[in-house]
Amino acid sequence: METLPDKTVERLSQYRRSLNNQLAKGKEHIFSHEIANLLHITSVQVRRDIMLIGYSGTLRKGYDIKELVHLIGVILDTDQGQKIAVIGMGNIGKGFIHYLYEKRSKLKIVAAFDINPEKIDKTYADVYCYHLDKLEEIIQNENIKIGIITTPPLVAPEIANKLVNAGIKGILNYTPKPLSVPDDVYLEEYDMITSLEKVAYFVKEK
Amino acid sequence: METLPDKTVERLSQYRRSLNNQLAKGKEHIFSHEIANLLHITSVQVRRDIMLIGYSGTLRKGYDIKELVHLIGVILDTDQGQKIAVIGMGNIGKGFIHYLYEKRSKLKIVAAFDINPEKIDKTYADVYCYHLDKLEEIIQNENIKIGIITTPPLVAPEIANKLVNAGIKGILNYTPKPLSVPDDVYLEEYDMITSLEKVAYFVKEK
DNA sequence: TTTCTATTGTTAAAAAAATAACAATATTTT
DNA sequence: AAAATATTGTTATTTTTTTAACAATAGAAA
Structure with a gap:
């Protein structure tokens, strides 16, 4: 098809x-x-x-x-399912993990990454949080193909590069910083503030 | 224009x-x-x-x-700015509040609502959390025109009704439950799981 | 049995969004 | 001073998405 x-x-x-x-x-x-x-x-x-x-x-x-x-x-699905990593264990990162928790879906968040020592080596809704330094290693070992970026915007491009180098094939960018990736990587960007400003604009115009 | x-x-x-x-x-x-x-x-x-x-x-x-x-x-802006309420003080609700915190924008989250006693009557990033029962009262008194729904999906339609009745003119629905609102209310829906499944599909297809 | 009705599947048309094409022209270079 | 260049603003084209139109037909009603 x-x-x-x-x-x-x-x-x-x-x-x-x-x-x-x-x-x-x-x-x-x-x-x-x-x-x-x-x-x-x-x-x-x-x-x-x-x-x-x-x-x-x-x-x-x-x-x-x-x-x-x-x-x-x-x-939509693949037989073996698809593994996902979340980079940035803030509210949004946790939100994603929570949303997928206990849903028996073919999509599985299998690792989270952060640099905050209070978050590292802990588990949130069964997802283990590693130090960002382990990103490439874990992604390759676990054969993770999708990454969700929920870090502060400033570091998003550098995270995206690391993800691409580690072999990620799809990125969901939740930061307001626009990214660019090679052609063989699918990129979806979503910007919370833009959504909100859009609602505000159409409220104003109505 | x-x-x-x-x-x-x-x-x-x-x-x-x-x-x-x-x-x-x-x-x-x-x-x-x-x-x-x-x-x-x-x-x-x-x-x-x-x-x-x-x-x-x-x-x-x-x-x-x-x-x-x-x-x-x-x-995009209005002179007086636009007031926003967040309904549901979970990860995503907090995420929005956090994102707008300290940004001097014309959009201001001025109230949050929840039903969890541990969250009610507390402040998160300067936003006070009220019991859901106070929804209509606060929205009308504060003249809030925009609502962000970040509750569990099941209650989203009922929240939307309350918002509309209270005079809200724009809703950003973050739950996966599709809503319907009167014509004079602008509705923007966003579904995190759908975004993710979309990325997964295009990764699979590439 | 025959007629009517509700519903699908598909093609055609319209609307929305993105991209291309290019004329106009201010500035820079020669 | 003349020619070349870079950039805008806008119209035209293409692509994507939605909506409309309608033929086909299974099942219900007469």
Whole structure:
């Protein structure tokens, strides 16, 4: 399958979670407009996304939730799962670890890094925190492919370099400092302050 | 001015921060390609955004940083500033408070809410945490117009309702539970797990 | 059985966003 | 002084994303 559009990937992740909720409630089939209602989007969009991943529902019966969830899994997940490292054990770093804690997902945060002695060699929600000096070593030994940067912005570029050198293939940058990485590394940036300023702007304009 | 495109607003927020850094370094003028390099985008995009806000640079000299920062302020900020409440004093809630702490920005987090007695009636980075029961009262008295929801997902819809009833005009929803709000309330949703699954997908596909 | 209805799957159109193209021109170089 | 160059501002094009339109049809209703 050719790579899916960005936005479709995002929605698939959301469909899956909503669908799992529905499964847990005992629901077995679902219509496109029901999925749409759960996510507050349109049913066309749902159908289009489902078309793009090559799944088909049954007319008048909708989609088989279990099958759909499974297929989304085939698309989004890898069989062995993907290991993640968090760099920066501040509030946001902890937030990520906490969010994934006890979710049996194919994504696993397997290491955290910091330079603060009070955080190093301790465990937060089963994730061990190492000194930043161990970054390359642990990432290579553990075969970690994804890194989340939640450090102070100033050091983000240097962390990104280390991650890339250690063989990381995807970075989620949570600092407001824009990064650049080689073409074979996927970079997703998210800036909390920008989100907030955006809300503020549209509040002002309304 | 007609409302600016979504993405332009996001970039303006980022331009401003980068430009302030440059000002702090003593730089007074800047070319579009220099801004572009700072953000790892293209210079055309920078020029287009700047065109959209109606600013003009000087040929061969670039943009006057101070003027540009000022104009972005005129667009993004309100004179009196905007007050923000954080609902949910977990890691992410604290993260937001911490991020805005001591930044002299027109955005101010002025109250936090939780239901955990250990958090209530305490102050974190100068932000006082109230019991959730006080939500409507404080929001109205303080004239808070923006709310950040960082609670467990299950209660997010109920919080959103309370916020809307209390007169909030913009919500940043950090929980994975999709919300719906009346048309006159601006809603921005962000889902940490989805970001991460997106990175994972594109790492897998590369 | 026949007609009606709800729903899917897909193509077509529209809207939003990014990128390219390029004319205009101030400044620098020759 | 003339030519070359670097840079802006803007229009045009392309790409991406969303939305609309609608044919096909399984199942429900008549």
